Amino acid sequence: MKLLVRNLDRATTEDSLSKLFEAYGTVQFCTVIMDKTTGKSKGFGFVEMPKTGEAKVAMKNLNGKEVDGNKIRVKKSESK
Numbered sequence: 001m002k003l004l005v006r007n008l009d010r011a012t013t014e015d016s017l018s019k020l021f022e023a024y025g026t027v028q029f030c031t032v033i034m035d036k037t038t039g040k041s042k043g044f045g046f047v048e049m050p051k052t053g054e055a056k057v058a059m060k061n062l063n064g065k066e067v068d069g070n071k072i073r074v075k076k077s078e079s080k
Contacts, residue, residue, distance in 0.1 A: 001055035002077040006044045008032065009068035014045070020067065021047045025054025046077060 005017065018030040032045035049055035055076075063074040
């Protein structure tokens with residue numbers, strides 16, 4: 001299940017985001033979206049977890065959690 005993580009602090013790294021979700025299960029991949037011109041984080045990213053049950057538990061527990069000073073929002077990513 002692919003999750004959208006919003007309201008990330010600009011300093012949050014892919015490694016720290018991945019570790020946050022690994023507490024709830026296997027993380028297949030994790031990416032923080034970067035601005036092409038500035039090279040800085042756009043404040044959101046995606047986390048893919050292969051087991052839906054683990055992803056739902058992570059989403060429930062991490063949505064609204066404070067990470068690096070910001071309350072993150074986690075929801076299921078809708079495909080385009």
